[in-house]
Amino acid sequence: MASEKRLEVVTCTAPVNIAVIKYWGKRDEELILPINSSLSVTLHQDQLKTTTTAAISRDFTEDRIWLNGREEDVGQPRLQACLREIRRLARKRRSDGHEDPLPLSLSYKVHVASVNNFPTAAGLASSAAGYACLAYALARVYGVESDLSEVARRGSGSACRSLYGGFVEWRMGERADGKDSIARQVAPESHWPELRVLILVVSTEKKLTGSTAGMQTSVETSALLRFRAEALVPARMAEMTRCVRERDFQAFGQLTMKDSNQFHATCMDTFPPISYLNDTSRRIIHLVHCFNAHHGQTKVAYTFDAGANAVIFTLDDTVAEFVAAVRHSFPPELNGDKFLKGLPVEPVPLSDELKAALGTDPTPGGIKYIIVTQVGPGPQVLDDPGAHLLGPNGLPKAAA
């Protein structure tokens, strides 16, 4: 078929990941090499994912990209770094003697379209899922089979962790060229089936400091960040890996909370200081500690990235009670239906003892909604041609 020869098209999906040992600070801004290793949990794509279609054709006269339906500048440096890197890998593969399965030239231009199934307002690190998905789709369309850590990383550091499902570490590496700064799976998504993840979307003003500028200022000004990266994170990586391998939720939860707090501490030690947490974030922290104190054990853990939203880890048998506690402390302003998204949660009553333990005055509307999800797999290729975001002409399909 003529169309097959003229247009090679691939559509993939990729997940969001949430770091439990935080990445903050680059030792090389150009190559995006971190000052410490990090470890994350990959979230399930049933709730949160990026979908990306990449198409190459000799008929395309330039690289183009559409994000959430709007064409964006393809010339931005990080996108260019990804494209350069994937083409370098493809050339390398050919020169290594692999047979090229397709009669397509590496000089062909690429069209890319990408959409998220979650609102940007959710404050989730959409760039990680986005660049992982881009790397994965480009690799497929250009026939690259090597490690994609560097391609994704050049787009957004934490994107390399979205290349795998389950529990993923990004080893900082030691080499100046970054070849050993790669992501690796610590445990697959099937490893800890009871683990649940709740995203508490907080009503918030616009974020004042982006994470790229933020972490650069932190590296330049925070002595506490340097100390953390060099003296504290290595032992935390080892301990977190143990917690995951042994499914030790108590220790996993405590270290997750401590590492989130330490990351935000280094933001505060930055000059000028960076504050991502707001009063609602702090009330959520207080709620979690009250909940755990009431139970006499760590049943729930929070972590916060560069924003006010909380990500909560807990086990399946605790989700319903914790959601009831959240509803009690943050009475929803929306009607109940829209407050919970994702995996179903049975409503349960809150005991008077727990109500008393939570103590603080309720904050109506402080939390907009909750997304309930779990650990999930890495990027996927969609075989259904109907899933392509680009039509046979290589342009975005009209929105349905």
Place this chain on the structure above:
Amino acid sequence: MASEKRLEVVTCTAPVNIAVIKYWGKRDEELILPINSSLSVTLHQDQLKTTTTAAISRDFTEDRIWLNGREEDVGQPRLQACLREIRRLARKRRSDGHEDPLPLSLSYKVHVASVNNFPTAAGLASSAAGYACLAYALARVYGVESDLSEVARRGSGSACRSLYGGFVEWRMGERADGKDSIARQVAPESHWPELRVLILVVSTEKKLTGSTAGMQTSVETSALLRFRAEALVPARMAEMTRCVRERDFQAFGQLTMKDSNQFHATCMDTFPPISYLNDTSRRIIHLVHCFNAHHGQTKVAYTFDAGANAVIFTLDDTVAEFVAAVRHSFPPELNGDKFLKGLPVEPVPLSDELKAALGTDPTPGGIKYIIVTQVGPGPQVLDDPGAHLLGPNGLPKAAA
């Protein structure tokens, strides 16, 4: 006169101090020895002071204390530690061969009454002024002339810094018995006459974590606090001393802000984390950085203690413009008269450029009021018998 023989009475006042290199964490809970040295500015007593009357008499059958008109338990450990220490010093003085000027026994019981001229709601460290004033008054009434650092410190660590006017360092010391953990004046109150201090009283909920419990948890759990105390504070003390001696406001202001931020960073790194700053505090921080960026230099600096209120340092020529900026960003809910307390401030218009630089949406009512003050002297003895808070019968005078 019979009454003179029966009752020895002294009334003193003592100031509040604000640390610019923060004290947070004890290496000895009993002796109240800090894990690092600190440095503070003594505020003027025209605006903020504690007044304390101490009276001894052989007719008193027990030690008693009244705070702000209400009798309190004299048996609380810190009060007892102060009383024990002052009596030990008095005994030491006698055994050293000093003539005892008064025919009063050390076994006489003491009555103490103390009032603050500022509301507890101002969130200022009233315990520092309170214990400094207690130490000073007890020393006078028992005829003690030695260094009072230890007496005040046993009440509240930072109280030893309120024993002097101007700029005061509390040297952490090295000895296990704490004899070298003492306060010393770095420069007198006359040293930097242009310096002004503004206390921005923030509308806030009740503080969740007291500073005594907070700093103990920090010492136990924050690796960043230990690193700060050991590796960073010594150089900061030296630099802050230089800034004060040379009246280098740029460097003084920047280091003051950095040290406040680092203190709050170590609170965040504590487990469970401690948050004293709220959204209004963070808006004030942002306002200060915008104000300085607009001027291209550090004209204003913030510091925050264990609460949401900001203490602002600036020079006299900047007060009016900064107050106008605060009024712009935090439109007062009270009528204008009550918004400014203390030293007079001329109203000035805000330039459109500065308004644009401040940018953020105004937060009406976020700041309740501002106290405008300056650097001031140390504790004073009041000679006027009318100032005594205790009557000839040794009991609090009826409130006027």
